[in-house]
Amino acid sequence: MEPDAIRSSYDVVAETYAGKFFDELSRKPFDREWLGQFARGCPHGRVLDIGCGPGHVGRFLMDLGLDVIGVDLSPAMIDVARRLNPEMTFEVGDMKRLDHDDGSVAGIVAFYSLIHIARADVPDVLTEFMRALMPGGKLLIAVHGGTGEITSDDFLGHQTRFAATLFEKDELARLIGDTGFTVDQTAERERYEFETHTPRIYIAATHEVA
Template sequence: MTRAAYDTVAESYADIVRDELDGRHLEHGLLATFAARVTSGQVLEVGCGSGRITEQLYRLGLDVAGMDLSPNMIEVARREHPHLRFGVGSMEALDAGDGSVAGIVAWYSIIHTPPTQLPAVFAELHRVLTPNGPLLLAFQSGNERVRLEHVYGHSVSYDAYRLDPDAVAGMLVEADFEVDVRVHRAPMGYESTSQAFLIARKRNTVGPDDR
């Protein structure tokens, strides 16, 4: 359902959000903070859509690739950012080895996952991250399921979830992340809800005798 909806809206979505980060200093600061925490290696944006955040991460000096569930979104991303790598995939089953990813950004890409399934998603993100690898999440704040039936100029039918930042942070801790940045801001522009941002890192569980 989600894949079909984003396949339908891919071109319109890309046009509408292309310049969305312009003038949003908070978001730029959060992405820069994330980038500064990446030591070395490839970064992955999961749910990259048309690739605008992947491009921003690249401009911050990161070796970054994008992944999205929607083949049409990936087609748009490859066309608009031909110098970057993009592939179709699911954040529930990433095509990456254990501890092989230096950092992960999920920019409004967990919002279509039912909250009961988020622990499994966070466990998968944890699996592929290197020890101490950073994770940046962005999502709408709240505690409700919203049925979307007309977005980006198209008739579609899929769900989005407004998520409680404290609940999401708790799930991350349970998945063996340490959450050290929490940002909550009021709605801007067309937004109808407040927005939440979390930066966490995969705990380094290697003890002194195992090094």
């Protein structure tokens, strides 16, 4: 999907999405463990929560002591995030063109947001992540596992377009490594019973010091 289409879809579903997913980490111990590992290994500095949605992932990281900025393409979603997390910082932004200086962030988390990038554009997004990360900075990505793409004209009960790129673990790890990151850890888990039908893939990586 093009950025305008993604923005429009999430503007439509923002309130519904927040109601469904804001407390999801309470039921996802695997996700909490990976986020905890990220927090423990992240150097001091600003962390970007890319595709932050209602801010639940960033809030979890903030509670672990990180300085988090939530970034989302959807202005409506950012409005919801600010309302639910008034003590946090959020900004409307595009992961393809982050409004942050070279080497200025200590960590980037993209939890289930890279799925909205066309497969051919993923290397450019990863390059943008590397540009913004300081040497030694940490990257954590979670995606839906599989091959191909999922599309629907119904998104959380709203008549609006939804599309998601699926990734195989080795494929995404290779893309991250080819960008210049050191891949530290990968994992795949089966879905929890309350989740949609795909497995979940997690990759942690480091922008190594030159």
